[in-house]
Amino acid sequence: MEKKEMVVKTEDAVGSSSFPCYNSNVYPFSNTFDFSEVEKSSLGFMELLGVQDYSPLLELPQLSTVSVPHHSTVKAPPDNGKECSEVLNHQPATPNSSSISSASSDAVNDEQNKTLDQVEEDDDEEEEGKQKTKKQLKPKKTNQKRQREPRFAFMTKSEVDHLEDGYRWRKYGQKAVKNSPFPRSYYRCTSVSCNVKKRVERSFTDPSVVVTTYEGQHTHPSPVMPRSGVPAGYATNFTSVFPQAGNYLSHYQQQHQQQQLIFNTLSSLGFPYNDSSTPKNAGFTQERRLCNPGTNAFLRDHGLLQDVVPSHMLKEE
DNA sequence: CGAGTTTGACCTGCGC
DNA sequence: GCGCAGGTCAAACTCG
Numbered sequence: 001m002e003k004k005e006m007v008v009k010t011e012d013a014v015g016s017s018s019f020p021c022y023n024s025n026v027y028p029f030s031n032t033f034d035f036s037e038v039e040k041s042s043l044g045f046m047e048l049l050g051v052q053d054y055s056p057l058l059e060l061p062q063l064s065t066v067s068v069p070h071h072s073t074v075k076a077p078p079d080n081g082k083e084c085s086e087v088l089n090h091q092p093a094t095p096n097s098s099s100i101s102s103a104s105s106d107a108v109n110d111e112q113n114k115t116l117d118q119v120e121e122d123d124d125e126e127e128e129g130k131q132k133t134k135k136q137l138k139p140k141k142t143n144q145k146r147q148r149e150p151r152f153a154f155m156t157k158s159e160v161d162h163l164e165d166g167y168r169w170r171k172y173g174q175k176a177v178k179n180s181p182f183p184r185s186y187y188r189c190t191s192v193s194c195n196v197k198k199r200v201e202r203s204f205t206d207p208s209v210v211v212t213t214y215e216g217q218h219t220h221p222s223p224v225m226p227r228s229g230v231p232a233g234y235a236t237n238f239t240s241v242f243p244q245a246g247n248y249l250s251h252y253q254q255q256h257q258q259q260q261l262i263f264n265t266l267s268s269l270g271f272p273y274n275d276s277s278t279p280k281n282a283g284f285t286q287e288r289r290l291c292n293p294g295t296n297a298f299l300r301d302h303g304l305l306q307d308v309v310p311s312h313m314l315k316e317e
Numbered sequence: 318c319g320a321g322t323t324t325g326a327c328c329t330g331c332g333c
Numbered sequence: 334g335c336g337c338a339g340g341t342c343a344a345a346c347t348c349g
Contacts, residue, residue: 171322173341186340190320199340 153213161185161200161210167218169198180204194219 156163162185169187177184184201196216203209 170320172343174323175339175341178338184339197340 151213151215153211155203156210156212157208158210159208161202162187163200163210163212167191167196177201177204182207189218191218191220 162169168190170190171185172188173186174183175186180201182202182204184199187198187200189196189198194216196214196218198215199211199213201211203211
């Protein structure tokens, strides 16, 4: 079964970041954008994907099988600078990391504040509500918008909707998506106290493409620990730079899929990548040197990445 | 019997 | 205010 993944977007959160700041002029192919804007839109998910200019991504050889819709009713993409700051200011946390992104912390704090502020009310209301009508199942949050967890989306060319990613998920909902014949499924991590959610839907323009959106951060290790299938360095180093992405890397996926994801992620973050010795490749080498040390460490860690990054990319070092 | 899925109803936010 | 669409809940159901 063929599965190809690409990171199409990152989170909508704002916080400190370990991501290097990509100048949009230097990295015109940044493909990250604010997910919250997506959520605010009434457009369908894939439709929104099409809103963004992903043509550079699509030019990547490894993504040639992934089609992204291009609609005539394209909305102007959000301000790049804003996107950049949002993405770059975010510091995602690894599932097992003690450091939590400010966005996540905000979300947590929001919940905590909500709990502190409304616990008494909620207790009373819930007690009464359960006994009254179904309409009062959820305590109303009055004075502030619901905070969203950071989100991370993948486009995966796969025949199965629900991709194995090492975590256990429980489906809690399914909704028909506007303008799409394919429903959107909602999953929640089965681990207690872990409120990571996942949305899975199939592209209506390319039914072979599954769009998986993760929301939140796992507060626990993957229930299925990697053994020999995927070198530990993959997750370790990839998550050090793209913790959220690594968070959701499947321990079962084939090696080329790992490479696929990493390259796609790099591409989505503005790293030009080509699997042939093209000028783009040289650009990759140059540009990655502009990255922060952490990123460099990630990219230069031959010992751990040489299996991921083709040798022709690394030999330029 | 427990865990997971299905599904209709309900909640919420947003645009008009 | 109203309608729409996304998101969530929870009872009923299925499965191992």
